[in-house]
Structure formats: structure tokens, C-alpha cells
Amino acid sequence: MIRKQLLVAVLTISVSGFTALSVRSHAGPDDKNAAKKLNVLFIAVDDLNNDLGCYGNKFVKTPNIDRLAKRGTRFDRAYTQFPLCSPSRSSLLTGQRPDVTKIYELQTHFRKILPDVVTLPQLFKNNDYYSARVGKIYHYGVPGQIGTDGLDDPISWDHKVNPKGRDKTEEALIKNLTPDRGLGSALAWRASEGTDDEQTDGMVANEAIKILKEKKNDPFFLAVGFYRPHSPYVAPKKYFDQYPLETVPLPKEVENDLDDIPDVALFTKPANWGLSVAERKEALRAYYAAISFMDAQVGKLLDELDRLKLTEKTVIVLWSDHGYNVGQHGQWMKQSLFENSARVPLIFSVPGGAKGKASGRTVELLDIYPTLAALCGLTPPQNLQGKSLVPLLKNPAAIWDKAAYTQVRRNQIFGRSVRTERFRYTEWDGGNAGVELYDHEKDPNEFTNLAKESAYTITVSELSALLKKGYPVTQ
Missing domain, CATH: 2.40.10 (Thrombin, subunit H)
Incomplete structure (x- = not known):
């Protein structure tokens, strides 16, 4: 019976x-x-820097991400392993550093290098979770491949959805301030007519909500990948209206700032791509409008979790694949080793965990995989190169001896950087093409390169050794 x-x-x-x-x-x-089992809501945001209310930015409006931060732990010194979409995502999702995945560009699939690796969502799928993806989790080009699978990993998922909204279908209406650059790497924007739900990110949120409703009684790993604020910066007009152009604050500039920076460290050449102050404000306004639009979609997810009474059964993690320069040192976008490009937002909300806490320890996107596995009691089948953040979720100020490592490639030259709680140290081509040292305690904007200062000789030596420790795989 x-x-x-x-x-x-x-x-x-x-x-x-x-x-x-x-x-x-x-x-x-x-x-x-x-x-x-505890559910996992895995929220990925494309090209989002730390210009968020909960990270201290008083200009950008992000009430929903701020709300998530109040529910959990905000990591103030979290860093990407590679400030470019595919290398970063491949590293995070496999739990391996870029020198193991060998993914340094946007074309190669990580399974060509690591055919048998068990990815983060695959681990959950293999342990009887319903694993689903909506939007961009693994890499594919934005906006060119919106609506496709791109470099997806089919065996990671039970279900996938690739929305495509009017931001894609109305590309011809986008204004490009840097017309010699393709839309995906251009300072380009559009204040769109219509509603949030007509945009790809609005569709992403709505499709994710459908899955939440359908699977509310089953353990799930739901990965929700938002496209904005990746360029082109497209959002409904109402989000642009939140930022009057004349009020948009450009980053602080210092005369002769680039004089002590190795040329290879610079991605944006010439500085600011030659744009005027007015054009830079126009681009930054659009970037911030796209952030606020994306934030509203995050809010829909949080509201639905609450409505379905899933919040106290679900681990939520929100992360960006890398940071984003918006004019610091004349640089825009990613692919640099400056703080604004290497640093990322990272927020965990865990049922029964601390609320509204912040940790100043140096952590990495690589740490997400072992953290989620530990929280949900799962054992990864391969060694992971990150470290579980569970001790910091218990006590954000816990003793922590882990530095953060970020690298980038310029043609065949590698730049490799190590970040401690006080310093950033960077070597280009093993130091042959330049060295950088910044003291964040005294110089948080990285205006003064101390690498050649005699007073920092010992610091350079110690950080160089620490850098080499983080890159045991040689090229």
C-alpha cells in the first residue's frame, strides 16, 4: 500500500x-x-565590475544585488583568474587554473584539453540534482552568438535555454562610439524602447523563473547567465533616465600616470581610444544603465525564490567573470591586470549563514567550485585548485593565507599578477617586459608603480617568489 x-x-x-x-x-x-538537498542558484553576470551600491559606489543603482549582499557574505577582494570571458569561465567551471585548461582565447573548448574533467554543474547533475542553464554560463560571443549554444558543455546540463531578445534583433539601431571595433568589444549603446521582458536578459530571468516553479520540489542547480552589462550596452530607456549625462562621474586621472607603466600592460591604445570627455560620459552612462537593468532581473529571481519559499533551501552565489575598466589609466573593458579589471563582485547567500557580512580576504573565482561542493556535501572526482570559502562564510575575518592570481596574454607574452591584501605585483614575460608593484594601502588607484623603488626591494623579492609559487605550470 x-x-x-x-x-x-x-x-x-x-x-x-x-x-x-x-x-x-x-x-x-x-x-x-x-x-x-540544498538547491543552488548560480548567477553569472557578464563584464560586471564592482561599481555597485553594496561595494561602496553611491552613484550606480543596484538595489537588488545590494539586497542579496545583505542576505549573505560579500567578498571585497575577489579576483578573476583571467580577465577574458572564456578563459575565466573555463577555469571557474572546471576548478582548474588557465595554465591547466590552456584556454587563453575565445575559440578553443576546454574539453579539447581536459576531455574527462567533471565540471561544477556536471558534479551536481551526477549527484541527482536537476542541472539547468539559462543564458550565458560557458563562453559564447556577445552579441554575435546570442540565441545559440556557443561553447556550451552539453554534458553539464539536463536542460538549457538560449533566449534572444530585441537587443539582438535591433542591433542595427545601436550607436557605436568606436566604429572601428566590433560591437562585442566596442563602446556602443542603445536606450531601447519597450519592456524589460523583451530584452534577452528579461527573457533569461523569466525562463529561470519557469524552472524554479517547475522544480521547486526537487533539488536543483540552476545556472542563470545574464548578458549585460557586456557591450553593446543595451537596456530599456528608463534605466538610462536614472543617470543624467551631466552627472556621470569619470574616474580620477593623474598627469603622467602612464609614464611608469610598461607598455605591454596597456590594452586600450591610444588612451580612451581617443574619445572626448563627453563621449566617455556617454559610454559610462550606458554601462551603468545596463548594470541597473541587469540588477532588476536579479531582483525578479530573488522575489520568486521568496514567493516559492525556496530562499531558506537555496545557496545563492552571484559572480562576474572579470572586472571592467571604465577609463582608469585610460583603459576600457577587460584584458588588463589593473585592479578594476582583475577584481570581481562575489556574493554568497547560504541558508542559516551570516547576513550582511563582508570579508576582506583575497579570494578567487576558482574558489567557487570547492565552496559549493562543500556546502552541498559533494565530493569532486578530481583535485580542485581553488580553496573552499566555507571558513570565511562562517567567519569573514578568519585566518587566511591564500593570495589571488590573475593572468593575461598579449600575443605570446604573458602577464602574471599576484594580489595580497596589501599589494598587487605583476610581471610581464617573467619580468623581461616590465614589472609593476602597487601598494593598495596607500595607493588604491594604482597610480604609482613602486617596482623600481629601493625601499621596496625586499617586497618585490618576496612577491616575485609568491607569484612563481602560484604558477607552477610553465609555458
């Missing part, structure tokens, strides 16, 4: 030393009792 399932208790359990919530159900004496 089939017995009715009875929900009997909400238990507190410890997963790798971290307190989380679990629900236990009973189906009768002949059935196995099993604790329901």
Missing part, C-alpha cells in the same frame, strides 16, 4: 563545518529516509 509522504521536520545540519538548513521527509517504513 502506498503511504502518504509526510513532511515532519526542519533540521539543522553541519556541512563541512557550516550550518545550513535541510528538510527531511518520511515515506513510510519501507522507504529510505533522505535529507533534501
